[in-house]
Amino acid sequence: MQSNEQLLALIENHLAQIEFAAEPELLYAPIGYSLAGGGKRLRPMLTLLGCSLFTDEVQRALPAASAVEVFHNFTLLHDDIMDNAAVRRGKPSVYAKWGQNVAILSGDAMLICAYRLLGEVPPQLLPHILRTFNTMALEVCEGQQYDMDFEQRQKVSVVEYMHMIELKTSALLAGATVIGALLGGASEEDCRKLRRFAVELGLAFQLQDDLLDSYGDQRLGKAIGGDILEGKKTYLMITAMSRAEESARDVLRNAYRDPMLTDAEKIAAVKAIYDRYDIPRLTEQQISLRFERALGILETLSVDPARLEPMREYARGLMGRNK
Template sequence: MQTNEQLLLAIENYLAQTEFPAEPERLYAPIGYSLAGGGKRLRPMLLMLAHGIFTDRFQAALPAAAAVEVVRRGKPSVYAKWGPSVAILSGDAMMICAYRLLSEVPAELLPRILGTFNTMALEVCEGQQYDMDFESKRKVSVVEYMHMIELKTSVLLAGSITIGAMLGGASEEDCRKLRRFAIELGLAFQLQDDLLDSYGDDRLGKAIGGDILEGKQTYLMITAMSRADEATREALRTTRLDARLSDAEKIAAVKSIYDRLDVPRLTEQQISLRFERALSILDTLSADKARTQRIREYAESLIGRKN
Protein backbone atom coordinates (compact mmCIF):
# COMPACT_ATOMS: atom_id res chain seq x y z
CA MET A 1 0.00 0.00 0.00
CA GLN A 2 1.38 3.40 -0.99
CA THR A 3 1.97 6.10 1.61
CA ASN A 4 0.31 9.49 1.23
CA GLU A 5 3.65 10.97 0.22
CA GLN A 6 4.05 8.32 -2.48
CA LEU A 7 0.53 8.95 -3.76
CA LEU A 8 1.16 12.68 -3.94
CA LEU A 9 4.41 12.08 -5.81
CA ALA A 10 2.62 9.76 -8.24
CA ILE A 11 0.00 12.45 -8.90
CA GLU A 12 2.67 15.11 -9.43
CA ASN A 13 4.61 12.88 -11.82
CA TYR A 14 1.49 12.01 -13.79
CA LEU A 15 0.50 15.66 -14.13
CA ALA A 16 4.05 16.60 -15.13
CA GLN A 17 3.98 13.98 -17.88
CA THR A 18 0.62 15.18 -19.22
CA GLU A 19 1.66 16.98 -22.37
CA PHE A 20 -0.08 19.92 -24.00
CA PRO A 21 0.68 21.31 -27.47
CA ALA A 22 3.09 24.22 -27.72
CA GLU A 23 0.80 26.18 -30.04
CA PRO A 24 -1.27 28.21 -29.83
CA GLU A 25 0.79 29.26 -26.86
CA ARG A 26 -1.85 31.53 -25.31
CA LEU A 27 -4.34 28.64 -25.22
CA TYR A 28 -2.14 25.95 -23.68
CA ALA A 29 0.35 27.93 -21.55
CA PRO A 30 -2.33 28.90 -18.97
CA ILE A 31 -3.24 25.22 -18.57
CA GLY A 32 0.33 24.23 -17.75
CA TYR A 33 0.62 27.25 -15.48
CA SER A 34 -2.54 26.29 -13.58
CA LEU A 35 -1.40 22.72 -13.04
CA ALA A 36 2.09 23.67 -11.90
CA GLY A 37 3.03 24.60 -8.38
CA GLY A 38 2.06 21.52 -6.43
CA GLY A 39 0.12 22.22 -3.26
CA LYS A 40 -2.15 19.83 -1.37
CA ARG A 41 -3.70 18.33 -4.53
CA LEU A 42 -6.72 17.88 -2.28
CA ARG A 43 -9.20 16.47 -4.80
CA PRO A 44 -6.87 13.98 -6.52
CA MET A 45 -5.52 12.86 -3.14
CA LEU A 46 -9.02 12.15 -1.85
CA LEU A 47 -9.81 10.29 -5.07
CA MET A 48 -6.70 8.14 -4.65
CA LEU A 49 -7.36 7.51 -0.96
CA ALA A 50 -10.98 6.48 -1.63
CA HIS A 51 -9.72 4.19 -4.38
CA GLY A 52 -7.18 2.73 -1.95
CA ILE A 53 -9.90 1.64 0.48
CA PHE A 54 -10.92 -1.05 -2.00
CA THR A 55 -7.76 -1.92 -3.96
CA ASP A 56 -3.99 -1.45 -3.93
CA ARG A 57 -3.73 -0.98 -7.73
CA PHE A 58 -3.28 2.78 -7.39
CA GLN A 59 -1.98 3.37 -10.95
CA ALA A 60 -5.45 2.68 -12.38
CA ALA A 61 -6.84 5.79 -10.68
CA LEU A 62 -4.19 8.28 -11.85
CA PRO A 63 -5.94 9.46 -15.07
CA ALA A 64 -9.13 10.25 -13.16
CA ALA A 65 -7.13 11.92 -10.38
CA ALA A 66 -5.51 14.15 -12.99
CA ALA A 67 -8.92 14.91 -14.51
CA VAL A 68 -10.41 16.22 -11.26
CA GLU A 69 -7.32 18.38 -10.71
CA VAL A 70 -7.62 19.87 -14.19
CA VAL A 71 -11.17 21.12 -13.49
CA ARG A 72 -10.42 22.69 -10.12
CA ARG A 73 -10.70 26.44 -9.88
CA GLY A 74 -7.42 27.72 -11.31
CA LYS A 75 -5.05 30.32 -10.02
CA PRO A 76 -6.58 33.81 -9.98
CA SER A 77 -3.45 35.13 -11.66
CA VAL A 78 -4.35 33.32 -14.89
CA TYR A 79 -6.96 36.04 -15.38
CA ALA A 80 -4.49 38.76 -14.39
CA LYS A 81 -1.65 37.39 -16.50
CA TRP A 82 -3.51 36.64 -19.74
CA GLY A 83 -6.79 38.54 -19.48
CA PRO A 84 -10.42 37.39 -19.40
CA SER A 85 -10.72 36.12 -22.98
CA VAL A 86 -7.69 33.83 -22.72
CA ALA A 87 -8.75 32.69 -19.25
CA ILE A 88 -12.21 31.69 -20.49
CA LEU A 89 -10.92 29.91 -23.60
CA SER A 90 -8.17 28.04 -21.77
CA GLY A 91 -10.75 27.04 -19.17
CA ASP A 92 -12.83 25.48 -21.95
CA ALA A 93 -9.73 23.66 -23.18
CA MET A 94 -9.01 22.39 -19.67
CA MET A 95 -12.46 20.81 -19.49
CA ILE A 96 -11.86 19.05 -22.79
CA CYS A 97 -8.49 17.82 -21.51
CA ALA A 98 -10.23 16.46 -18.42
CA TYR A 99 -12.62 14.45 -20.60
CA ARG A 100 -9.66 13.12 -22.56
CA LEU A 101 -8.09 11.91 -19.32
CA LEU A 102 -11.34 10.29 -18.21
CA SER A 103 -11.51 8.37 -21.49
CA GLU A 104 -8.67 6.22 -20.11
CA VAL A 105 -10.83 4.67 -17.36
CA PRO A 106 -12.22 1.14 -17.93
CA ALA A 107 -14.96 1.20 -20.57
CA GLU A 108 -17.51 -0.56 -18.35
CA LEU A 109 -17.21 2.18 -15.72
CA LEU A 110 -17.06 5.15 -18.08
CA PRO A 111 -20.82 5.95 -18.20
CA ARG A 112 -21.11 6.04 -14.38
CA ILE A 113 -17.91 8.01 -13.96
CA LEU A 114 -18.85 10.52 -16.66
CA GLY A 115 -22.25 10.99 -15.05
CA THR A 116 -20.64 11.66 -11.67
CA PHE A 117 -18.05 13.98 -13.22
CA ASN A 118 -20.64 15.97 -15.19
CA THR A 119 -22.90 16.41 -12.17
CA MET A 120 -19.93 17.56 -10.12
CA ALA A 121 -18.79 20.09 -12.72
CA LEU A 122 -22.26 21.56 -13.20
CA GLU A 123 -22.99 21.83 -9.48
CA VAL A 124 -19.70 23.66 -8.94
CA CYS A 125 -20.83 26.22 -11.53
CA GLU A 126 -24.14 26.58 -9.71
CA GLY A 127 -22.35 27.14 -6.41
CA GLN A 128 -20.05 29.73 -7.94
CA GLN A 129 -23.06 31.60 -9.34
CA TYR A 130 -24.83 31.58 -5.99
CA ASP A 131 -21.65 32.94 -4.39
CA MET A 132 -21.56 35.80 -6.90
CA ASP A 133 -25.30 36.44 -6.42
CA PHE A 134 -24.77 36.73 -2.66
CA GLU A 135 -22.42 39.69 -3.22
CA SER A 136 -25.40 41.89 -4.10
CA LYS A 137 -28.01 40.23 -1.89
CA ARG A 138 -28.83 42.17 1.26
CA LYS A 139 -29.89 39.16 3.33
CA VAL A 140 -28.56 35.62 3.05
CA SER A 141 -29.74 32.89 5.42
CA VAL A 142 -27.52 30.25 6.99
CA VAL A 143 -29.46 27.59 5.06
CA GLU A 144 -28.79 29.38 1.77
CA TYR A 145 -25.11 29.76 2.60
CA MET A 146 -24.68 26.11 3.55
CA HIS A 147 -26.32 25.09 0.28
CA MET A 148 -23.97 27.38 -1.64
CA ILE A 149 -20.78 26.02 -0.05
CA GLU A 150 -22.00 22.47 -0.51
CA LEU A 151 -22.18 23.17 -4.25
CA LYS A 152 -19.07 25.33 -4.48
CA THR A 153 -16.74 23.29 -2.28
CA SER A 154 -18.17 19.97 -1.12
CA VAL A 155 -19.35 18.53 -4.44
CA LEU A 156 -15.81 18.71 -5.88
CA LEU A 157 -14.61 16.55 -3.01
CA ALA A 158 -17.68 14.32 -3.24
CA GLY A 159 -17.33 13.76 -6.98
CA SER A 160 -13.62 13.03 -6.63
CA ILE A 161 -14.11 10.54 -3.82
CA THR A 162 -17.03 8.82 -5.55
CA ILE A 163 -15.05 8.38 -8.77
CA GLY A 164 -12.12 6.94 -6.82
CA ALA A 165 -14.40 4.49 -5.03
CA MET A 166 -16.03 3.42 -8.31
CA LEU A 167 -12.65 2.75 -9.87
CA GLY A 168 -11.66 0.72 -6.82
CA GLY A 169 -14.67 -1.57 -7.16
CA ALA A 170 -16.79 -0.19 -4.33
CA SER A 171 -20.46 -1.11 -4.09
CA GLU A 172 -23.10 1.51 -4.89
CA GLU A 173 -23.93 1.68 -1.20
CA ASP A 174 -20.33 2.40 -0.23
CA CYS A 175 -20.10 5.01 -3.00
CA ARG A 176 -23.17 6.76 -1.61
CA LYS A 177 -21.73 6.71 1.89
CA LEU A 178 -18.38 8.08 0.74
CA ARG A 179 -20.14 10.86 -1.16
CA ARG A 180 -21.92 11.86 2.07
CA PHE A 181 -18.61 11.68 3.95
CA ALA A 182 -17.08 14.08 1.43
CA ILE A 183 -20.02 16.49 1.59
CA GLU A 184 -19.72 16.78 5.37
CA LEU A 185 -15.92 17.04 5.20
CA GLY A 186 -16.17 19.77 2.56
CA LEU A 187 -18.61 21.76 4.68
CA ALA A 188 -16.30 21.52 7.70
CA PHE A 189 -13.35 22.50 5.54
CA GLN A 190 -15.08 25.60 4.11
CA LEU A 191 -16.43 26.72 7.48
CA GLN A 192 -12.94 26.40 8.91
CA ASP A 193 -11.63 28.51 6.04
CA ASP A 194 -14.21 31.18 6.90
CA LEU A 195 -13.13 31.12 10.52
CA LEU A 196 -9.41 31.24 9.76
CA ASP A 197 -9.84 34.21 7.42
CA SER A 198 -10.77 36.31 10.46
CA TYR A 199 -9.12 34.41 13.31
CA GLY A 200 -6.09 32.74 11.73
CA ASP A 201 -2.67 34.27 11.24
CA ASP A 202 -0.44 35.36 8.39
CA ARG A 203 1.23 31.94 8.22
CA LEU A 204 -1.85 30.73 6.35
CA GLY A 205 -0.62 32.55 3.28
CA LYS A 206 -3.28 35.23 3.01
CA ALA A 207 -4.06 38.45 4.81
CA ILE A 208 -6.34 38.09 7.81
CA GLY A 209 -9.68 39.85 7.52
CA GLY A 210 -9.90 39.83 3.75
CA ASP A 211 -13.47 38.54 3.80
CA ILE A 212 -14.49 41.36 6.15
CA LEU A 213 -12.91 44.05 3.96
CA GLU A 214 -14.50 42.59 0.82
CA GLY A 215 -17.92 42.38 2.44
CA LYS A 216 -18.21 38.67 1.70
CA GLN A 217 -21.17 36.73 2.95
CA THR A 218 -19.38 34.16 5.10
CA TYR A 219 -20.78 31.88 7.78
CA LEU A 220 -19.45 34.28 10.41
CA MET A 221 -21.07 37.35 8.87
CA ILE A 222 -24.39 35.63 8.21
CA THR A 223 -24.53 34.20 11.73
CA ALA A 224 -23.71 37.60 13.22
CA MET A 225 -26.41 39.28 11.12
CA SER A 226 -28.97 36.73 12.28
CA ARG A 227 -28.15 37.33 15.97
CA ALA A 228 -27.68 41.11 15.95
CA ASP A 229 -30.11 43.95 16.56
CA GLU A 230 -30.72 46.43 13.76
CA ALA A 231 -28.09 48.93 14.91
CA THR A 232 -25.47 46.21 15.05
CA ARG A 233 -26.51 44.86 11.64
CA GLU A 234 -26.03 48.33 10.21
CA ALA A 235 -22.55 48.46 11.73
CA LEU A 236 -21.72 45.11 10.15
CA ARG A 237 -22.89 46.41 6.77
CA THR A 238 -21.10 49.76 6.85
CA THR A 239 -17.91 49.45 8.92
CA ARG A 240 -15.82 48.26 5.98
CA LEU A 241 -16.92 51.35 3.99
CA ASP A 242 -15.90 53.88 6.67
CA ALA A 243 -13.08 55.94 5.12
CA ARG A 244 -12.08 57.26 8.55
CA LEU A 245 -10.90 53.81 9.65
CA SER A 246 -7.81 51.91 8.63
CA ASP A 247 -8.19 48.34 7.36
CA ALA A 248 -6.94 47.01 10.68
CA GLU A 249 -9.50 49.10 12.57
CA LYS A 250 -12.31 47.90 10.32
CA ILE A 251 -11.34 44.27 10.86
CA ALA A 252 -11.02 44.76 14.63
CA ALA A 253 -14.42 46.47 14.84
CA VAL A 254 -16.22 43.67 13.02
CA LYS A 255 -14.40 40.99 14.98
CA SER A 256 -15.41 42.65 18.22
CA ILE A 257 -19.04 42.27 17.12
CA TYR A 258 -18.41 38.64 16.21
CA ASP A 259 -16.92 38.05 19.65
CA ARG A 260 -19.82 39.76 21.42
CA LEU A 261 -22.33 37.63 19.51
CA ASP A 262 -20.41 34.40 20.22
CA VAL A 263 -19.88 33.81 16.50
CA PRO A 264 -16.44 32.11 16.69
CA ARG A 265 -17.71 29.49 19.15
CA LEU A 266 -20.82 28.82 17.08
CA THR A 267 -18.69 28.42 13.97
CA GLU A 268 -16.31 26.01 15.71
CA GLN A 269 -19.34 24.08 16.94
CA GLN A 270 -20.64 23.73 13.39
CA ILE A 271 -17.20 22.66 12.11
CA SER A 272 -17.00 19.94 14.77
CA LEU A 273 -20.54 18.75 14.04
CA ARG A 274 -19.87 18.37 10.32
CA PHE A 275 -16.48 16.79 10.83
CA GLU A 276 -17.72 14.22 13.35
CA ARG A 277 -20.56 13.32 11.00
CA ALA A 278 -18.02 12.74 8.24
CA LEU A 279 -15.86 10.44 10.38
CA SER A 280 -18.86 8.48 11.64
CA ILE A 281 -19.81 7.65 8.03
CA LEU A 282 -16.42 5.99 7.47
CA ASP A 283 -17.27 3.55 10.26
CA THR A 284 -20.29 2.29 8.29
CA LEU A 285 -18.38 1.24 5.15
CA SER A 286 -18.20 -2.45 4.26
CA ALA A 287 -14.39 -2.26 4.08
CA ASP A 288 -12.16 -3.25 6.98
CA LYS A 289 -11.49 -0.33 9.34
CA ALA A 290 -7.77 -0.61 8.67
CA ARG A 291 -8.46 0.24 5.01
CA THR A 292 -10.18 3.50 5.96
CA GLN A 293 -7.53 4.68 8.40
CA ARG A 294 -5.50 6.61 5.86
CA ILE A 295 -8.42 8.64 4.51
CA ARG A 296 -9.49 9.27 8.11
CA GLU A 297 -6.04 10.58 9.01
CA TYR A 298 -5.96 12.72 5.86
CA ALA A 299 -9.33 14.24 6.77
CA GLU A 300 -8.06 14.95 10.28
CA SER A 301 -5.03 16.71 8.85
CA LEU A 302 -7.27 18.96 6.75
CA ILE A 303 -9.28 20.07 9.75
CA GLY A 304 -6.27 20.22 12.06
CA ARG A 305 -7.44 17.43 14.32
CA LYS A 306 -5.56 14.55 15.91
CA ASN A 307 -6.69 11.15 17.15
Protein backbone atom coordinates in the same frame (compact mmCIF):
# COMPACT_ATOMS: atom_id res chain seq x y z
CA MET B 1 -1.36 0.01 0.82
CA GLN B 2 0.69 3.04 -0.14
CA SER B 3 1.19 5.92 2.26
CA ASN B 4 -0.45 9.28 1.70
CA GLU B 5 2.95 10.72 0.83
CA GLN B 6 3.39 8.06 -1.83
CA LEU B 7 -0.07 8.76 -3.22
CA LEU B 8 0.73 12.47 -3.48
CA ALA B 9 3.97 11.64 -5.30
CA LEU B 10 2.01 9.50 -7.78
CA ILE B 11 -0.32 12.42 -8.47
CA GLU B 12 2.49 14.93 -8.97
CA ASN B 13 4.32 12.54 -11.29
CA HIS B 14 1.21 11.85 -13.36
CA LEU B 15 0.35 15.55 -13.67
CA ALA B 16 3.92 16.34 -14.71
CA GLN B 17 3.72 13.76 -17.48
CA ILE B 18 0.56 15.13 -19.10
CA GLU B 19 1.59 16.39 -22.51
CA PHE B 20 0.14 19.60 -23.86
CA ALA B 21 0.79 20.94 -27.32
CA ALA B 22 3.45 23.63 -27.71
CA GLU B 23 1.38 25.75 -30.08
CA PRO B 24 -0.52 27.96 -29.89
CA GLU B 25 1.62 28.96 -26.93
CA LEU B 26 -0.89 31.37 -25.43
CA LEU B 27 -3.47 28.58 -25.23
CA TYR B 28 -1.32 25.87 -23.66
CA ALA B 29 1.39 27.68 -21.66
CA PRO B 30 -1.11 28.98 -19.07
CA ILE B 31 -2.36 25.43 -18.52
CA GLY B 32 1.08 24.15 -17.61
CA TYR B 33 1.68 27.27 -15.52
CA SER B 34 -1.55 26.70 -13.59
CA LEU B 35 -0.95 23.00 -12.94
CA ALA B 36 2.64 23.64 -11.84
CA GLY B 37 1.40 26.06 -9.20
CA GLY B 38 1.11 23.40 -6.56
CA GLY B 39 -1.78 23.60 -4.15
CA LYS B 40 -2.97 20.90 -1.77
CA ARG B 41 -3.92 18.42 -4.54
CA LEU B 42 -6.84 17.77 -2.21
CA ARG B 43 -9.25 16.56 -4.86
CA PRO B 44 -6.99 14.06 -6.65
CA MET B 45 -5.82 12.79 -3.26
CA LEU B 46 -9.43 12.03 -2.37
CA THR B 47 -9.79 10.19 -5.68
CA LEU B 48 -6.81 7.95 -4.92
CA LEU B 49 -7.82 7.51 -1.30
CA GLY B 50 -11.35 6.62 -2.36
CA CYS B 51 -9.93 3.99 -4.68
CA SER B 52 -7.49 2.67 -2.06
CA LEU B 53 -10.35 1.90 0.31
CA PHE B 54 -11.29 -0.98 -1.98
CA THR B 55 -8.10 -2.00 -3.82
CA ASP B 56 -4.33 -1.66 -3.66
CA GLU B 57 -4.22 -0.99 -7.42
CA VAL B 58 -4.56 2.78 -7.10
CA GLN B 59 -2.70 3.45 -10.35
CA ARG B 60 -5.94 2.71 -12.18
CA ALA B 61 -7.38 5.91 -10.69
CA LEU B 62 -4.55 8.24 -11.74
CA PRO B 63 -6.09 9.49 -15.02
CA ALA B 64 -9.36 10.29 -13.25
CA ALA B 65 -7.51 11.91 -10.34
CA SER B 66 -5.63 14.11 -12.79
CA ALA B 67 -8.90 14.92 -14.59
CA VAL B 68 -10.39 16.14 -11.33
CA GLU B 69 -7.35 18.32 -10.63
CA VAL B 70 -7.34 19.77 -14.15
CA PHE B 71 -11.05 20.55 -13.80
CA HIS B 72 -10.45 22.21 -10.42
CA ASN B 73 -7.72 24.40 -11.89
CA PHE B 74 -9.99 25.31 -14.80
CA THR B 75 -12.52 26.66 -12.28
CA LEU B 76 -9.77 28.70 -10.62
CA LEU B 77 -8.81 30.37 -13.91
CA HIS B 78 -12.38 31.53 -14.39
CA ASP B 79 -12.84 32.39 -10.69
CA ASP B 80 -9.86 34.76 -10.88
CA ILE B 81 -11.47 36.58 -13.80
CA MET B 82 -14.76 36.97 -11.92
CA ASP B 83 -12.94 38.09 -8.76
CA ASN B 84 -10.44 40.31 -10.59
CA ALA B 85 -7.77 38.38 -8.65
CA ALA B 86 -4.16 39.25 -9.39
CA VAL B 87 -2.57 36.50 -7.29
CA ARG B 88 -3.13 32.76 -7.11
CA ARG B 89 -1.03 30.55 -4.80
CA GLY B 90 1.49 33.29 -4.20
CA LYS B 91 2.21 34.14 -7.83
CA PRO B 92 0.45 36.11 -10.59
CA SER B 93 -2.82 34.54 -11.66
CA VAL B 94 -3.22 33.48 -15.27
CA TYR B 95 -5.67 36.36 -15.60
CA ALA B 96 -3.10 38.87 -14.33
CA LYS B 97 -0.20 37.39 -16.31
CA TRP B 98 -1.84 36.88 -19.69
CA GLY B 99 -5.11 38.79 -19.56
CA GLN B 100 -8.80 37.97 -19.51
CA ASN B 101 -9.19 36.52 -22.99
CA VAL B 102 -6.30 34.09 -22.59
CA ALA B 103 -7.57 33.01 -19.16
CA ILE B 104 -11.04 32.31 -20.57
CA LEU B 105 -9.83 30.30 -23.54
CA SER B 106 -7.13 28.40 -21.65
CA GLY B 107 -9.71 27.57 -19.00
CA ASP B 108 -12.02 26.22 -21.69
CA ALA B 109 -9.15 24.10 -23.04
CA MET B 110 -8.44 22.78 -19.55
CA LEU B 111 -12.02 21.59 -19.23
CA ILE B 112 -11.67 19.70 -22.51
CA CYS B 113 -8.35 18.21 -21.32
CA ALA B 114 -10.09 17.01 -18.16
CA TYR B 115 -12.62 15.08 -20.25
CA ARG B 116 -9.83 13.68 -22.40
CA LEU B 117 -8.17 12.30 -19.26
CA LEU B 118 -11.47 10.78 -18.15
CA GLY B 119 -11.53 8.92 -21.44
CA GLU B 120 -8.69 6.75 -20.12
CA VAL B 121 -10.82 5.06 -17.45
CA PRO B 122 -12.00 1.46 -18.08
CA PRO B 123 -14.77 1.54 -20.74
CA GLN B 124 -17.25 -0.39 -18.59
CA LEU B 125 -17.02 2.29 -15.86
CA LEU B 126 -16.94 5.33 -18.11
CA PRO B 127 -20.72 6.01 -18.28
CA HIS B 128 -21.09 5.95 -14.48
CA ILE B 129 -17.96 8.03 -13.96
CA LEU B 130 -19.05 10.56 -16.57
CA ARG B 131 -22.44 10.94 -14.86
CA THR B 132 -20.71 11.50 -11.54
CA PHE B 133 -18.24 13.98 -13.05
CA ASN B 134 -20.94 15.91 -14.91
CA THR B 135 -23.16 16.16 -11.83
CA MET B 136 -20.18 17.41 -9.84
CA ALA B 137 -19.23 19.97 -12.49
CA LEU B 138 -22.73 21.42 -12.75
CA GLU B 139 -23.08 21.62 -8.96
CA VAL B 140 -19.84 23.61 -8.75
CA CYS B 141 -21.24 26.09 -11.29
CA GLU B 142 -24.54 26.29 -9.39
CA GLY B 143 -22.67 27.00 -6.17
CA GLN B 144 -20.63 29.74 -7.81
CA GLN B 145 -23.79 31.38 -9.12
CA TYR B 146 -25.45 31.29 -5.70
CA ASP B 147 -22.31 32.86 -4.22
CA MET B 148 -22.52 35.64 -6.80
CA ASP B 149 -26.25 36.07 -6.15
CA PHE B 150 -25.60 36.47 -2.43
CA GLU B 151 -23.37 39.46 -3.13
CA GLN B 152 -26.43 41.35 -4.33
CA ARG B 153 -28.73 40.33 -1.46
CA GLN B 154 -29.10 42.08 1.86
CA LYS B 155 -30.13 38.94 3.73
CA VAL B 156 -28.87 35.37 3.38
CA SER B 157 -29.82 32.62 5.83
CA VAL B 158 -27.45 30.08 7.34
CA VAL B 159 -29.39 27.33 5.56
CA GLU B 160 -28.92 29.06 2.20
CA TYR B 161 -25.23 29.57 2.88
CA MET B 162 -24.67 25.93 3.82
CA HIS B 163 -26.43 24.83 0.64
CA MET B 164 -24.23 27.16 -1.41
CA ILE B 165 -20.96 25.83 0.03
CA GLU B 166 -22.19 22.25 -0.31
CA LEU B 167 -22.41 22.94 -4.04
CA LYS B 168 -19.39 25.21 -4.49
CA THR B 169 -16.92 23.36 -2.24
CA SER B 170 -18.23 19.97 -1.15
CA ALA B 171 -19.56 18.78 -4.51
CA LEU B 172 -16.08 18.63 -6.03
CA LEU B 173 -14.68 16.74 -3.04
CA ALA B 174 -17.62 14.33 -3.13
CA GLY B 175 -17.38 13.73 -6.87
CA ALA B 176 -13.63 13.15 -6.65
CA THR B 177 -14.02 10.64 -3.82
CA VAL B 178 -16.86 8.71 -5.45
CA ILE B 179 -15.04 8.48 -8.79
CA GLY B 180 -12.07 6.94 -6.98
CA ALA B 181 -14.34 4.51 -5.15
CA LEU B 182 -16.00 3.44 -8.40
CA LEU B 183 -12.59 2.72 -9.89
CA GLY B 184 -11.75 0.67 -6.81
CA GLY B 185 -14.84 -1.49 -7.21
CA ALA B 186 -17.05 0.01 -4.48
CA SER B 187 -20.72 -0.90 -4.19
CA GLU B 188 -23.45 1.67 -4.84
CA GLU B 189 -24.18 1.77 -1.12
CA ASP B 190 -20.56 2.51 -0.21
CA CYS B 191 -20.44 5.18 -2.95
CA ARG B 192 -23.49 6.87 -1.42
CA LYS B 193 -21.83 6.82 2.00
CA LEU B 194 -18.58 8.20 0.64
CA ARG B 195 -20.41 11.01 -1.09
CA ARG B 196 -21.99 12.00 2.22
CA PHE B 197 -18.63 11.66 4.00
CA ALA B 198 -16.97 14.01 1.52
CA VAL B 199 -19.86 16.50 1.63
CA GLU B 200 -19.57 16.77 5.42
CA LEU B 201 -15.79 17.01 5.22
CA GLY B 202 -16.09 19.75 2.62
CA LEU B 203 -18.51 21.71 4.77
CA ALA B 204 -16.13 21.47 7.73
CA PHE B 205 -13.23 22.51 5.49
CA GLN B 206 -15.03 25.57 4.13
CA LEU B 207 -16.29 26.68 7.54
CA GLN B 208 -12.75 26.38 8.87
CA ASP B 209 -11.55 28.49 5.95
CA ASP B 210 -14.16 31.12 6.86
CA LEU B 211 -12.96 31.11 10.46
CA LEU B 212 -9.27 31.26 9.58
CA ASP B 213 -9.82 34.19 7.25
CA SER B 214 -10.77 36.31 10.25
CA TYR B 215 -8.93 34.55 13.09
CA GLY B 216 -6.08 32.64 11.48
CA ASP B 217 -2.38 33.30 11.19
CA GLN B 218 -0.98 35.31 8.28
CA ARG B 219 1.60 32.54 7.84
CA LEU B 220 -1.22 30.50 6.30
CA GLY B 221 -0.56 32.44 3.12
CA LYS B 222 -3.26 35.08 2.92
CA ALA B 223 -3.99 38.31 4.72
CA ILE B 224 -6.29 38.13 7.71
CA GLY B 225 -9.66 39.82 7.32
CA GLY B 226 -9.97 39.64 3.55
CA ASP B 227 -13.56 38.41 3.71
CA ILE B 228 -14.48 41.27 6.05
CA LEU B 229 -12.91 43.88 3.75
CA GLU B 230 -14.85 42.46 0.79
CA GLY B 231 -18.11 42.40 2.72
CA LYS B 232 -18.49 38.68 2.00
CA LYS B 233 -21.40 36.80 3.48
CA THR B 234 -19.48 34.06 5.24
CA TYR B 235 -20.80 31.73 7.93
CA LEU B 236 -19.42 34.11 10.56
CA MET B 237 -21.07 37.16 9.04
CA ILE B 238 -24.44 35.49 8.48
CA THR B 239 -24.51 34.00 11.98
CA ALA B 240 -23.59 37.34 13.52
CA MET B 241 -26.30 39.10 11.51
CA SER B 242 -28.86 36.62 12.79
CA ARG B 243 -27.91 37.18 16.46
CA ALA B 244 -26.93 40.84 16.68
CA GLU B 245 -29.02 43.85 17.61
CA GLU B 246 -29.80 46.38 14.90
CA SER B 247 -26.96 48.78 15.73
CA ALA B 248 -24.43 45.94 15.47
CA ARG B 249 -26.02 44.69 12.24
CA ASP B 250 -25.57 48.18 10.81
CA VAL B 251 -21.84 47.97 11.53
CA LEU B 252 -21.64 44.51 9.97
CA ARG B 253 -23.43 45.73 6.84
CA ASN B 254 -21.46 48.91 6.35
CA ALA B 255 -18.02 48.79 8.00
CA TYR B 256 -16.25 47.36 4.94
CA ARG B 257 -17.29 50.35 2.78
CA ASP B 258 -16.86 53.12 5.38
CA PRO B 259 -14.33 55.60 3.89
CA MET B 260 -13.55 57.02 7.35
CA LEU B 261 -12.09 53.71 8.58
CA THR B 262 -8.73 52.14 7.76
CA ASP B 263 -8.67 48.48 6.75
CA ALA B 264 -7.41 47.54 10.21
CA GLU B 265 -10.25 49.49 11.84
CA LYS B 266 -12.85 47.83 9.60
CA ILE B 267 -11.57 44.37 10.54
CA ALA B 268 -11.39 45.26 14.23
CA ALA B 269 -14.94 46.65 14.26
CA VAL B 270 -16.44 43.53 12.70
CA LYS B 271 -14.40 41.12 14.81
CA ALA B 272 -15.45 42.96 17.98
CA ILE B 273 -19.05 42.13 17.11
CA TYR B 274 -18.13 38.53 16.28
CA ASP B 275 -16.49 38.23 19.69
CA ARG B 276 -19.42 39.86 21.48
CA TYR B 277 -21.85 37.32 20.07
CA ASP B 278 -19.52 34.33 20.50
CA ILE B 279 -19.33 33.72 16.74
CA PRO B 280 -15.90 32.02 16.71
CA ARG B 281 -17.03 29.40 19.24
CA LEU B 282 -20.29 28.79 17.38
CA THR B 283 -18.35 28.34 14.14
CA GLU B 284 -15.93 25.93 15.78
CA GLN B 285 -18.89 23.93 17.08
CA GLN B 286 -20.30 23.63 13.58
CA ILE B 287 -16.89 22.63 12.19
CA SER B 288 -16.54 19.90 14.81
CA LEU B 289 -20.08 18.68 14.20
CA ARG B 290 -19.50 18.32 10.47
CA PHE B 291 -16.07 16.77 10.86
CA GLU B 292 -17.17 14.19 13.42
CA ARG B 293 -20.20 13.37 11.28
CA ALA B 294 -17.86 12.76 8.33
CA LEU B 295 -15.66 10.38 10.33
CA GLY B 296 -18.73 8.59 11.64
CA ILE B 297 -19.96 7.95 8.11
CA LEU B 298 -16.53 6.63 7.14
CA GLU B 299 -16.76 4.00 9.86
CA THR B 300 -19.89 2.50 8.29
CA LEU B 301 -18.20 1.44 5.03
CA SER B 302 -18.15 -2.27 4.27
CA VAL B 303 -14.36 -2.56 4.17
CA ASP B 304 -11.66 -3.86 6.48
CA PRO B 305 -11.34 -1.20 9.23
CA ALA B 306 -7.58 -1.08 8.62
CA ARG B 307 -8.22 0.31 5.13
CA LEU B 308 -9.97 3.36 6.61
CA GLU B 309 -6.90 4.73 8.34
CA PRO B 310 -5.26 6.55 5.36
CA MET B 311 -8.50 8.39 4.59
CA ARG B 312 -9.06 9.13 8.28
CA GLU B 313 -5.48 10.38 8.62
CA TYR B 314 -5.83 12.57 5.55
CA ALA B 315 -9.09 14.08 6.79
CA ARG B 316 -7.54 14.88 10.17
CA GLY B 317 -4.52 16.45 8.52
CA LEU B 318 -6.75 18.53 6.25
CA MET B 319 -8.52 19.93 9.29
CA GLY B 320 -5.34 20.36 11.30
CA ARG B 321 -6.36 17.74 13.85
CA ASN B 322 -4.26 15.09 15.51
CA LYS B 323 -7.09 12.85 16.71
